[in-house]
Amino acid sequence: xxxxxxxxxxRQRTRAALFLAVAMAATVGSAxxxxxxxxxxxxxxxxxxxxxxxxxxxxxxxxxxxSMLRAPAWLTRGLLAIGGLLMLYGLYxxxxxxxxxxxx
Numbered sequence: 177x178x179x180x181x182x183x184x185x186x187r188q189r190t191r192a193a194l195f196l197a198v199a200m201a202a203t204v205g206s207a208x209x210x211x212x213x214x215x216x217x218x219x220x221x222x223x224x225x226x227x228x229x230x231x232x233x234x235x236x237x238x239x240x241x242x243s244m245l246r247a248p249a250w251l252t253r254g255l256l257a258i259g260g261l262l263m264l265y266g267l268y269x270x271x272x273x274x275x276x277x278x279x280x
Contacts, residue, residue, distance in 0.1 A: 189252045190243040196259055197236035204229035221273040228266040232259050 204226050210216045239255035274280075 185249075186243055186246065186252075189249075189256065190240050193236045193240035193243060193252070193256060193259075196256075197233050197240060200229045200233040200236060200259075204233065221269070221276060225266060225269045225273060228262040228269070232262040232266075235259055235262070 207218070207222070207226055211218055235255060236259050239252050239259065242255060243252040
């Protein structure tokens with residue numbers, strides 16, 4: 177593998193981690209805005225759904241830092257994979273919450 181290909185994949189991992197960190201922060205930030213600005217009172221499941229984002233956003237910042245500091249590629253990939261698993265857990269919680277709300 178050439179140095180250019182390695183640098184390109186490193187930049188892609190950095191961009192992916194930064195994108196996910198911003199997206200996760202925006203998602204949980206909008207939920208917090210609905211709560212504190214909009215006056216919506218969250219239920220227990222609403223609060224539970226935020227947990228993957230509270231963990232995932234800082235974790236993606238760590239992944240971006242690891243990628244920028246040229247840590248081993250497996251470390252950055254592993255952190256990105258953990259972020260993906262957190263989002264899958266968030267998907268599960270969202271579907272479950274919808275089922276509860278719609279009385280499925």
